[in-house]
Amino acid sequence: MNDLNIQKRNFIYQIIENDLNNKKNIFVRTRFPPEPNGHLHLGHVKSICLNFGVAKYYNGECNLRFDDTNPAKEKIEYIKSIKKDIKWLGFKWKGKIKYSSDYFDILYKYAVELIKKKLAYVDELDFKQIIEYRGTLKHSGKNSPYRDRSVEENLILFEKMRFGEIKEGKACLRAKIDMSSSCIIMRDPVLYRIKFIKHHKLGDKWCIYPMYDFSHCISDALEGISHSLCTLEFQDNRRLYDWILDNIKINSRPRQYEFSRLNIEYSVLSKRKLNELVNNKYVTGWDDPRLLTISGLRRRGYTPSSLRDFCDRIGITRQDSNVKMEMLEFCIRRDLNKNASRVMAVIDPVRVIIKNMNDKVEMLIAKKYPNKINSDIRRIPFSNEIYIDRSDFRENSNSKYNRLVLGKEVRLRNAYVIKAEKVEKDINGKIITIYCSYDPSTLNKNPSDGRKIKGVIHWVSVSHSLPAEIRLYDRLFNIPNPGFKNDYLSHINNNSLIIRKGFVEFSLHNAKSEDVFQFEREGYFCVDNSLSSKNNLVFNKVIGLRDITLKKINKW
Ligand code: ATP
Ligand code: MG
DSSP: OHHHHHHHHHHHHHHHHHHHHHHHHSSEEEEEOOOOOOOHHHHHHHHHHHHHHHHHHHTTTTEEOOOOOTTTTTTTTHHHHHHHHHHHHTTTOSSEEEEEEGGHHHHHHHHHHHHOOOOOOOOOHHHHHHHEEEEEEEEOOOOOTTTEEEEEEEEEEEHHHHHOOOOOOOOOOESSEEEEEEEEOOOOOEEEEOOOOBBBBTTTTEEEEEEEEEHHHHHHTTTOOEEEEEEEEEHHHHHHHHHHHHHHOSOOEEEEEEEEEOOOOTOOHHHHHHHHHHHSSSSSSSOOTOOBBBBHHHHOOOOHHHHHHHHHHOOOOOOOOOOOHHHHHHHHHHHHHHHHHEEESSSEEEEEEETTTOOOEEEEEESSSTTTTTTEEEEEOOOSSEEEEEGGEEEETTOOSSSBBBBBBEEETOOEEEEEEEEEEOOOOOEEEEEEEETTTTTOOOOOOOOOOEEEEEETTTHHHHHHHHEEEOOSSSSSOOOOOOOOGBBBTEEEEEEEEEEEEEGGOOTTTOOOOEETTTTTEOOTTOOBBBBBBEEEOOOOOOOOOOOHHOOO
């Protein structure tokens, strides 16, 4: 798909094109504004790709601004991981990292400006009363008895709030707009509340904190943001965004545009729910490979380019949807099919003894990238004792089963044709060894007498392979829309992780954390970045080989 076409298709680009044509905005500046109260997930990737992508396309800039106005939930740990994730995705923010808290002094001055203009007042209703007075969609709200205080009184009280002379919950600053507005957000929204909580950057400097609606628009304007892109749940807040900027003296005038959030089948994408999964130990942490957090996706073996490709393909609209999981899987499979080198690994091993081969080791050669013309090669030791996968052997079978069957032949990938002669079982009837013979004239070629060999199976040499823990994943939820359900925790798939002890070919002895390989005939597997070590190889299954075309996904 052509980059330009993808971008032109999305309505944000149309808006910017129009603005540029009307000379409304000469310089495109966007921002990505995460709240440092959790780790980033695939939904954030959508927003990151949009904000950084738009800026790059128009030779503009994208700021990274931590929206740190609620110190109760914010942590340095999250700031570090958010920075790491954005860099990993391949994006670069402009200049220094910004924090909403950089603007607390200025924001305070703007609040005072609104008070002086009789557009804000200190309210002493408590939280419950504020809600009661706000009214409902059917009934308009009613004015607070504190609404008509004098400017002087408001200024004194606001200063008292600031200097910690009023207790938490006993007062707040509210905009004076319209208690009967059809838009509930415009019914005298709270602009500042008291919180005696240490701020991660500013310590005890403040005990009043601005609300998102107040700080966001002003921060945007202070940074000269041209297009402030956010998700649809902020649609109604746009009225307040505009109201605040229209009523203070500020040089630039950003505009807010909304797009729909990403939802994706069989997963949840909300920090609150992700937190719940982690805290209740349904998963091992924020980077559990079953989660669609950026750290989970990275650990699972997703590449930055596959995630960017995914975001290009799903596009940006104002329609809510639940994207097919197959779309994400399609993107990583497409990337790895080109870029993952081939190896052999046996996930559920059974021993094969090749009786007519002596105990010498033969070094075979195979391509790392069979589809590339000048592919690098790898050396694979072949010996008279190998492992094959248990599912690749049957004592009896019909002609549709193209693998090894007692009395029949099959090709070993990159090696010879073997024939199964006899099996040995344990007392429970489980096969422990398959005795075979091999045809030494068939290395990478068909038997000269015209015998047809239908199947190919993979293998590793027993004494040259490396033991490995192989983690097979399934979807974390067993319904497609857990994100829309309150009881989403009761739809967890209890079989979402199966751990196998297998063997991988020797060439993987120096595989590094996050390297991804195609295990021939099995799928794509990534070296786990937290459990794996030199003496304990652990692989995560990224995705199977099954190739689904995009056309088919779009039809679903
Ligand atoms: P969550 O609901 O997961 O807590 P949030 O919206 O509170 O997410 P923020 O840190 O405030 O998370 O988000 C930073 C930016 O990422 C915002 O502009 C937000 O709109 C955007 N964003 C968050 N979730 C999604 C999503 N699912 N799809 C698209 N954009 C998202
Ligand atoms: Mg938020």
